[in-house]
Amino acid sequence: MADKSSILKRLDSLYEFDREPVTRNKLQGIGNFLGMYAGEHVAGTEFVIGMLFVAHGVSVRDMFIGGLIGNILAIGSWAFLTAPIAVKVRLSLYWQLKKICGSMLVFIYNIVNALMFCFLAGAMVAVAATAVGIPFGIEMPALSDMLPNSVGWVVTVLGVGTVITAMAILGFDALARFAKVAAPWMFLIFVTAAIAVLPKLGVTxxxxxxxxxxxESIWTGVAREGQSQFSFWHVVFFTWLxxxxxxxxxSDLTILRYAKKWQYGFSSAVGMFLGHxxxxxxxxxxxxxxxxxxxxVVAYEAIGIAGAICVVIAGWTTANPTLYRAGMALQVASGWSRWKVTLLAGAITTTAAMFPALVMKLLDFVALYGLVLIPMGAVILADFYFIPKLGLQSFYAEKKKxxxxxxxxxxxxxxxxxxxFLNLYFKIELFFLPAPIWILSLGAYLLFSKMYQKNLKLNLT
Amino acid sequence: MKNFYKIVAVVGLTMTLVPSLLFYFDVIEIGQMKLYMAVGTVLWFSGAIPWLGQKRTQN
Structure with missing residues (x-):
């Protein structure tokens, strides 16, 4: 493992190409954002999340009204909170965090993010494996399976993970372009597959x-055996967060810094309403x-091979960029070449994918992912809006070196x-923690900054 | 040539959507629906990859 200064140099060089704020001539039209959000949010995760809501017994009202409210809150968060900062500062998340937090803290953030990416990619490898395994008659994991349920499953996941990792090493760019091509077709498959099974459910x-x-048959309001009961608020908060x-x-500062105006944050609506x-x-x-x-199996039963192919492609195209991002973050820590770190990320991902828990508990994992990273978003917002108003220094790490x-x-x-603490002792579920933690993080950063900046000034005088 | 690929892709997308509607309205059988959608999938990618899958500058 390299020393601190070489790690920090590598971190900077990884993001060197976008060190400076985006200039006006590089700004992009709204079409780009609409397409990007649409493609990114119709993914392999959507297959699983919709299924898990049914398993957790959400009602029709919960799904349709709760989902609507949650998506409006998400769109509002992008438009009113993320986009205004993005278009004013025009820096990527990395550089903006670095200016506020310093290189070492950003390095830790990157590593945490990389691990979360690996597990998310792992869930997608597992999703793809549930389609790949069909012709081999392997025993698929069930909702209650947390550990690998069969040798066939392990071998299938290993095969799928190996192929996905190899292709990420050999051609990330080509795969990213393929994902864009697949996006409109994938969305249609979701819709047409649902139409196709309506007669089976008795809708004629x-x-x-x-x-x-x-x-009576879909969103019954009763959780399946072994699953916790969800409420309207579970749907609202999960959909929002x-x-x-x-x-x-x-993290979408990195995307929205190219927007001509903050209102482009509303383009997230396309992704939310199509995907979520x-x-x-x-x-x-x-x-x-x-x-x-x-x-x-669910997709294959509905519409045959087209459904199974969609699940493979959905899992694969979601795993690919997440593996790439995980590899980038690990590259900084290790100093290894790109292919080696992608291989390492792929190994972690594939191992994680063998545990069906990653899919069956995807809702919990997604909530945890947001929770772990959300305080730093609050730090950015506090630094932008409130730190100067308190007479404190924003971009403190950069200013004080x-x-x-x-x-x-x-x-x-x-x-x-x-x-x-709130989760373990007050049994507050993961889904309900990110919002209050984000709000508390705003206040905490301001309080700690007041103490820290004053102390540092005293120490230096 | 690009127009040819465009047409193939659009036909493929149409064959992804329409069969399920025809099945829902009991015009075709389930086996036919699955077959047409599989063909539509092949057509979509055969047309869309050359049409839309151009190399772009990465951000």
């Missing part, structure tokens, strides 16, 4: 009984008609410790 043309069937890392967590509404509803309908908990802004670090670690 002219009968006008969709809502009755939806209440499924991408917490991107909006409240501010229509696709989740569609996958819920599919699951209700299926005889399996495995996404690949420090590697680790203690106020930011304390905010992150203490808020996560608080979240853990």
């Amino acid at each position: 043309p002219g009968a006008g009984n969709f809502w009755e069937v939806a209440r 499924a991408n917490a890392a991107m909006h409240l967590g501010m 509404y229509v696709a989740w509803i569609a996958s819920g309908i599919l699951y209700a008609a299926a005889n399996s908990d495995a996404p690949g 420090i590697d680790f802004n203690l106020a930011a670090g304390a905010t992150w670690f203490i808020m996560l410790a608080l979240a853990l």
Whole structure:
């Protein structure tokens, strides 16, 4: 492992190409953002999330109204919180965090992010494996399976993970372009598969009984055996915070810094309503008609090989960029070449994918992902809006040439410790923690900054 | 040539959507629906990859 200064140099060089704020001539039209958000949010995760909502017994009202409210909150978060900062500062998340927090804290953030990416990619490898395993007749994991359930499953995951990793090493760019091509077709597959299973559920043309069937057979309001019961608020908060890392967590500064105006943040609506509404509803309908908990089997039962191919592609195209990002972060820590770190990330990912828990508990993992990263988003917002108003220095690490802004670090670690405490002792579920933790992080950063900046000034005089 | 690929892709996308509607309205059987959608999938990628999968500058 290299020393600190070489790690920091590598971190900077990885992001060197976008060190400076985006200039006006590089700004992009709204079409780019609409396409990007649409493609990014119709993914392999959508197959699983819609299914899990049904398994957790959400009702029709929960799904349709709760989902609507949650998505509006998500879109509002992007538009009113992330985008205004993005268009004013025009820096990527990395550089903006570095200026506030210092290189070492950003390095830790990158590593944590990389591990989360590996596990998310692992879930997608597992999703793809549920389709790949169909022709081999392997025993698919069930909703209650947390550990590998068969040798066939392990071998299939190993095969899928190996291929996905190899292709990420050999041609990330080509795969990213392929993902863009696949996106419109994938969305249509969600919709058409749901239409195709409606007759099996008893919904027929002219009968006008969709809502009755939806209440009785799909979103029944009763959780399946072994699953916790979800409420309206679970749906609202999960839908709002499924991408917490991107909006409240501010990682979409990297995307929205190219926007001509802050209102482009509303382009996230395309992704939210196509992916986090229509696709989740569609996958819920599919699951209700299926005889399996495995996404690949669910899709194959509905529409045959096209469905199975969609699940493979959905899992693969989601795993690919996450593996790439994980590899980039690990590259900084290790100094290894790109292919070696992608291989390492792929190994972690594939091992994680063998545990069906990653898929069956995807809702919990997604909530945890947002929770872990969200305090740093609050730090960015506090630094932008409130730190100057308190007479304190924003971009403190850059101004004082420090590697680790203690106020930011304390905010992150203490808020996560608080979240853990609330979860363990007050049994507050993961889904309900990111929002209050984000708000508390705002206050914590301001308080700690007041103490820290004053102390540092005293120490230096 | 690009127009040819465009047409193939659009036909493929149409064959991804329409069969499920035809099945829902009981015009075709489930086996036919699955077959047409599989063909539509092949057509979409055969047309869309050359049409849309141009190399772009990475951000």
